Amino acid sequence: MRFVTTRGGQPVSFREAALIGLAPDGGLYVPETIEPWSADELSRLSNRTLTEIGYRALRPYTRGELDATLFEALVVDALNFPIPLVEVEPRVYALELFHGPTLAFKDVGARLMARLMASLDKDERDLTVLAATSGDTGSAVAHAFHGVPHTRVVVLYPDGRVSPTQEAQLTMFNAEAGNVRAYAVAGSFDDCHRLTRETFGDDALSRAARLTSANSVNVGRLLPQMVYYFHAVAQLGPVGGDLLMCTPSGNFGNLTAGLMAKRAGLPVSRFVAATNVNDVVPEYLERGVFAPRPSVATIANAMDVGHPSNFDRMLWLYGNGVDAMRRDVIGCRFADDDVRQTIRRVYEERGYLLDPHSAIAYMGLKSVLQSNQPGVFLATAHPAKFREIVEPVIHKTIETPGPLAEALAGPLHILRIDASLDAVSRAIDV
Ligand SMILES: *Cc1c(COP(=O)(O)O)cnc(C)c1O
Numbered sequence: 001m002r003f004v005t006t007r008g009g010q011p012v013s014f015r016e017a018a019l020i021g022l023a024p025d026g027g028l029y030v031p032e033t034i035e036p037w038s039a040d041e042l043s044r045l046s047n048r049t050l051t052e053i054g055y056r057a058l059r060p061y062t063r064g065e066l067d068a069t070l071f072e073a074l075v076v077d078a079l080n081f082p083i084p085l086v087e088v089e090p091r092v093y094a095l096e097l098f099h100g101p102t103l104a105f106k107d108v109g110a111r112l113m114a115r116l117m118a119s120l121d122k123d124e125r126d127l128t129v130l131a132a133t134s135g136d137t138g139s140a141v142a143h144a145f146h147g148v149p150h151t152r153v154v155v156l157y158p159d160g161r162v163s164p165t166q167e168a169q170l171t172m173f174n175a176e177a178g179n180v181r182a183y184a185v186a187g188s189f190d191d192c193h194r195l196t197r198e199t200f201g202d203d204a205l206s207r208a209a210r211l212t213s214a215n216s217v218n219v220g221r222l223l224p225q226m227v228y229y230f231h232a233v234a235q236l237g238p239v240g241g242d243l244l245m246c247t248p249s250g251n252f253g254n255l256t257a258g259l260m261a262k263r264a265g266l267p268v269s270r271f272v273a274a275t276n277v278n279d280v281v282p283e284y285l286e287r288g289v290f291a292p293r294p295s296v297a298t299i300a301n302a303m304d305v306g307h308p309s310n311f312d313r314m315l316w317l318y319g320n321g322v323d324a325m326r327r328d329v330i331g332c333r334f335a336d337d338d339v340r341q342t343i344r345r346v347y348e349e350r351g352y353l354l355d356p357h358s359a360i361a362y363m364g365l366k367s368v369l370q371s372n373q374p375g376v377f378l379a380t381a382h383p384a385k386f387r388e389i390v391e392p393v394i395h396k397t398i399e400t401p402g403p404l405a406e407a408l409a410g411p412l413h414i415l416r417i418d419a420s421l422d423a424v425s426r427a428i429d430v
Contacts, residue, residue: 274364
């Protein structure tokens with residue numbers, strides 16, 4: 001399949017779209033068409049496993065560029081953890097996307113993207129992924145590429161400005177002679193970000209290291225997120241009534257993938273786009289005006305986005321029509337106090353522990369769900385990842401899941417560098 005850009009740029013192959021990341025015209029890559037599933041395939045969804053669904057959902061985009069056997073192996077290798085659907089209360093289900101290595105939903109897109117990029121790249125020399133991170137994205141990318149042949153990862157994070165848990169997850173691979181290194185930069189997140197821009201801007205360095213970005217707008221990371229929407233429906237089986245789904249949103253990649261799945265035939269009547277107080281998209285749905293602005297800090301910080309990049313893809317899906325988008329999407333937003341109250345109440349009444357992002361998804365679903373209507377909300381992070389927020393709310397300490405315990409167990413191997421292009425090029429050169 002060919003990929004075009006949201007600004008109408010020249011079509012490219014999937015390989016080019018995934019390896020380039022951001023299109024040269026400044027737009028975002030999107031598939032030329034979204035192939036619908038047949039009614040027969042949809043009716044047999046319940047008999048399929050997660051990896052079978054992954055193969056079916058993504059095959060149209062990779063056909064002609066990746067051989068079927070190789071592609072299947074790559075899907076199986078990437079989706080090696082469960083994505084269960086859990087009933088929280090009657091007709092309300094959590095799709096738990098947090099059982100991957102970094103305990104957040106970004107593992108799904110990042111792990112498939114890493115393997116797709118490595119397999120699509122025909123060059124013998126390693127690709128070097130350079131990423132600046134304020135915390136979670138960097139560890140999802142580091143873990144996703146870890147051990148993937150012909151790739152190297154260099155992550156820059158601000159020294160002293162990530163949480164101890166995040167630093168443990170980021171630096172986990174520094175001690176081994178592997179393909180992933182994370183560097184603590186003497187500076188802020190903005191310095192890290194500036195350094196990656198400068199490094200990409202240095203043509204000689206960029207070519208020599210075969211630099212690429214594993215940015216969240218990469219279409220190779222977006223498409224895999226369609227998979228678990230189908231997997232949710234497969235686990236739910238036949239339900240009476242129109243299914244509603246709610247996606248907690250920041251950069252709106254997750255929701256966009258859901259809307260694309262709906263276009264491909266996912267039997268869901270509508271989506272709820274739930275945000276924290278960074279609510280430019282709910283506001284657009286209400287008033288028809290898109291007004292990006294600086295983000296505000298909240299306790300659901302992975303959703304603190306004031307100018308969501310995937311909004312362009314949402315406009316593309318609906319031909320720039322707000323009314324068309326409104327037929328599929330309802331927006332809502334929640335403040336930190338609502339989040340804390342909901343975490344406490346759902347824990348006390350249902351014995352189910354939500355992280356702040358998943359709590360927003362739960363509230364979004366409940367605010368729209370009619371009585372007797374079934375609904376699924378996406379649980380995007382494990383509560384243990386946000387223990388500083390969750391524990392005081394429920395007055396209990398929570399267990400540390402295996403992958404996190406492993407990261408926290410070893411001695412830290414911190415590699416410190418200055419905030420200079422020189423230091424970054426030395427880090428890339430090793
Ligand atoms: C990134 C993230 C989100 C937001 O996803 P988008 O695709 O950016 O809208 C929600 N929850 C968690 C835990 C995240 O890490």
